[in-house]
Amino acid sequence: MTTALVGTSPAAKRPAAARALTVRPAPRREPPFDDEIPPRHLYAVGPLDQQLPFEPASPRDQAMPPRTVLRTDLPDPAMWGRRLLIGIIETAGGRRPLQQLAALLSHSVAQGLGADFERAAQRRRPHWTHAAAVRSVRSCEPAEGVAELCATLQIGARVRAVALRLEAHNNRWRCTRLQLG
Numbered sequence: 653m654t655t656a657l658v659g660t661s662p663a664a665k666r667p668a669a670a671r672a673l674t675v676r677p678a679p680r681r682e683p684p685f686d687d688e689i690p691p692r693h694l695y696a697v698g699p700l701d702q703q704l705p706f707e708p709a710s711p712r713d714q715a716m717p718p719r720t721v722l723r724t725d726l727p728d729p730a731m732w733g734r735r736l737l738i739g740i741i742e743t744a745g746g747r748r749p750l751q752q753l754a755a756l757l758s759h760s761v762a763q764g765l766g767a768d769f770e771r772a773a774q775r776r777r778p779h780w781t782h783a784a785a786v787r788s789v790r791s792c793e794p795a796e797g798v799a800e801l802c803a804t805l806q807i808g809a810r811v812r813a814v815a816l817r818l819e820a821h822n823n824r825w826r827c828t829r830l831q832l833g
Contacts, residue, residue: 725823729799730791732825733816737786737803744769744779758828765830781832783807799825 736756742748743765750769754762772779784805791801797820805812817829 726797726820726825728791729793729801729818729825730789733791733799733801733803733818733827734786734789736816736827737789737805737814740765741781741784741786741805744772744784745782746778756825756827757830758826761827761830768832780807780812781805784812787811 736753739748739753739756743750743753750762750766753765757765769779784807787804787806789801789803791799793799799818801816801818803814803816805814813833815829815831815833816827818825819828820826
């Protein structure tokens with residue numbers, strides 16, 4: 653009786669020493685990222701690159717250095733902060749949309765306030781500032797174009813603290829940090 657090896661190739665019949673394995677690295681599946689390319693190759697001009705068809709900018713069109721904001725160009729930070737807090741209280745009470753305050757707030761502060769008001773709405777409760785009254789606002793200016801304020805809000809018999817940081821932006825104040833206590 654003859655037995656045949658089923659599924660064996662002629663290479664499999666050779667001795668193990670004759671079969672050599674070749675290990676090859678797998679090719680990359682994605683392009684290299686900017687931090688993986690040596691810096692000298694990041695902005696190299698290739699043979700097919702051409703200059704853009706724009707004329708060079710005149711000295712007048714070049715970016716102007718930021719103008720130093722004088723304190724006399726800005727309103728009183730304590731009064732401005734009081735008005736902003738009243739706007740936030742009105743927004744929490746549903747009497748004003750948050751978009752009306754967007755120009756007075758940095759993007760991160762506006763998003764944080766929106767998230768606070770949204771969480772309160774999901775719990776089906778008004779935000780704690782909805783019935784607050786501004787008791788006092790104090791300000792100091794640690795640097796040119798920067799004001800830091802602390803305020804107290806009264807809600808019934810309770811008093812809560814608020815801290816704000818204002819920075820000059822286009823000759824007006826903008827709230828860049830807000831901490832509701």
